[in-house]
Amino acid sequence: MSELLQLTATQALAKLHAKEVSSLELTEAHLARIEARKHINAYITLNPEGARAAAKAADAAIAAGNIQPLTGLPLGIKDLFCTNGIRTTAASKFLDNFVPAYESTVTQKLWDAGAVNLGKLNMDEFAMGGSGENSGYGPARNPWNDTLVPGGSSSGSAAAVADYQCYAATGSDTGGSIRQPAAFTGLVGIKPTYGRCSRWGMVAFASSLDQAGVITRSTEDAALLMEIISGHDPKDSTSSPQAVPAWRESLGKLNLKGLRIGLPKEYFIDGLDPKIRTLIEAATRQFEGEGAIIKQISLPHTQYAPAAYYIVAPAEAASNLARYDGIRYGVRKEGKNLVETYLKSRTEGFGAEVKRRIMIGNYALSSGYYDAFYTKAMQIRTLISRDFDKAFEEVDVIFAPTAPTAAFPIGAKSNDPVAMYLGDVFTIPTSLAGLPGMSVNVGTIEENGTRLPVGLQLIGARWNETVILQVAHAWEQMAGLTQPPFQA
């Protein structure tokens, strides 16, 4: 049984479509695994009956020769993708009773391709957080060491994939929410170019930054799933009509000789764990050995990114979360009058971090402060984009650490929001610029007696997910594909 669980998605699909194993078997194996590993707290809402029905339908389709790219593949879905008829909470108690009557475009594409929905994955409430601790349903745990956080906000996605509770999972990334948890759990995580995936049906955090993506155990799996979930959606005005490349076919077709890799000096700073720096540099040297050209580059406005991000994202969030008023859906706490009902519903419904960001956002947008905060932040955003544009005139791909540290203990930063925010320092600039970013495991370091994975962040030019997927795949070929330890 555990061998089946430890397949990559691509391997599982090969076996499924060769009829060596049934989707129902794989689905049952995962449901059993989820049950046995409940303490990881990866899922908020399970979908056992739906999953079994979908698996049976997939098996019938395979028997009938009607095979779609993902037919029969059990997946986990971050709980901010609305799923028709299945509770969607965004890990907020406010939405504890919310069952959408519609399906997000990203998940609909997965089901259309034949995938099976095991359930809805834990996360930081409304995707606000970098550890998974801001969940209304308790923190997900890191399978490498369950006293540690799995990263966030796609905490359940990373925990479930790393713990073999699904073959792959969707995530969403606003300032690093796919890449950082992938790094903390030794997985592959990709956030595509802003506009690559439809946001329709994704519970919004910060609309100009939110992008769907995936967390997987191999780059090949990531390429496969990204091909399915990408593409223009007339229901999302910000989704792009750009054609979706055949990413999976492009893997292995990159000539490393002459590949120009940029190392931005602003990412190799004092706050970076020296052991992580060593691993990234070692990986870079391996690429150099294969003929790649390593260039030191500068992204001079990097230091302003967190400040700009923590204006823009909360401003959009404050507005996006105004709809949660307890009037039409969600949990209503009755007050004596309308204002009291608003106050009680929102005070009791939202967690502390969400409230903090709503306050920051409303402050930044308020009359008299708008230009000093929001306008300034948007200007910084433009400067950061220009930094990258300039850099990509000289290099094909940028290498950077995904996060300044490895996974940290649950509770270590929960009382220090600024320390938590600075954990996103390397992923935020990419998000502000709307560029594709990816994290791939680059080895492990020893931290207090625990072996912990480290992520290498690959950043590509706008719409060039191809190059980061190819480089990540090349790395897996060079270093060997590593997998998180399977905890029996």
Add this chain to the structure above:
Amino acid sequence: MSLPHNYEMVIGLEVHAQVTTKSKLFSTSSTAFGAEPNTQANEIDLGMPGMLPVLNAGAVDAGIKLGLAIDAKINPSSVFARKNYYYPDLPKGYQISQFDQPIVLGGKIDIDLESGSRTINITRMHLEEDAGKSIHDMGSGNVSYVDLNRAGVPLMEIVSEPEMRTPEEAGAYMKKLRTLLRFLEICDGDMEKGNLRCDANVSVRKIGTNVLNTRCEIKNLNSIRHVMHAIQHEAERQVSIWESGGTVDQETRLWDPDLQETRTLRSKEDAHDYRYFPCPDLLPVNLDPLRIEKIKATMPELPDTLKARFMADYGLTAYDASLLTSEKTYADYYQAMLKSGAEPKMAANWMTVELCAGLNKSGKELENSPITAGALGELIALITSGKISGKIAKQVFAIMLENAEKGTTQTPAEIVEAQGLAQNSNEDELRAICVKALAANPDAVAKFKGGNERIFGSFVGFVMKETKGQANPELANKLLLELIAQA
């Protein structure tokens, strides 16, 4: 209406006009009026999690049309912004509107006054979504209801410069704007349904000064009469405050048509901080000049141009020309009459007198007139060609109205034929009758010759009576005069 103590009013209007698109500004829900509550609100209108707006291109086209019609600048790139505030009938907690980059900038509207016409400058026009409707007084105690059918319906907000000085000017502005919107077929202008409503900004100052004193905004005026009355009363209220040594506070006020007074809705201190910022779910609206050119090519002839043309080409009076261009349907009907051969002045008279009376009687609007413009035009053509007299034409018209009621159709010529109403222009036949008329009244002939010209009518009356009104009146006149002269 004027003000005491040598004051004048400074009036600016913000008009909300519902765009006549079939679907909402950002969703595919229907905008039809009168549906059961909340049956025309989908998950986007309800502000459900993860739902996104998609801009209705038809509403943008409507904005471009208005911009072109008022000679404004069409912004090549406009931006939708979020206006944030809480209310149960505002599902998202923000209204998607336009803030510092509206679709239309500037422009002007000429208004018609008894004293002539005046130009009122327009500040801007932007597109925004409407909110839903809260219903508080259903008699069920401490419960309010929300109807979101209206939430997301597209509105144009048209803001004038504070250039109006009297309630009459404000009324004329509203009328002209309504005409324009209806001509462009971008708003039905129905104020009763709230499809056109107005906020009035009013301040007062001593005539001869140029100061802008503190203004009050009167919200949601839903008829032209209310606009005019509310402005007058508000201005009088402000004058009496200034005259008694007080100061006017900036506030938002409501018009109570029953009490004929405005009262405070909220003061400046309670004003919302709307925390506007560009809506990240929508891209800037970048308008291709070709799109604007295409719309320009389909623009109808506008009321001012039409009016001038009707006066110059057809010799209509300013009054008739204004009337016939006050609605697109009127102008269309009139021009269709001319196409079927009617003489322009006679057509204008028939439309404004006979047709108008006929419609009033049947309680119908011109849009669903029982008599088509073509048929009325043909009838008038029968008069000008001498087939029938004006008097007979009225009889034919009455038959046409009856026919329409019965659901039968006959052309005017067929009616004339069937009823034997054709005009008698047979000179020999008429001469014989005229001879008879004079012979029957030798006294009257003598009086006429003695200078009593009015008595001539009795000879004509005799001829008409003998011919059942079908005698060609001009011919009969001519023959009678000839015969009298010979006698």
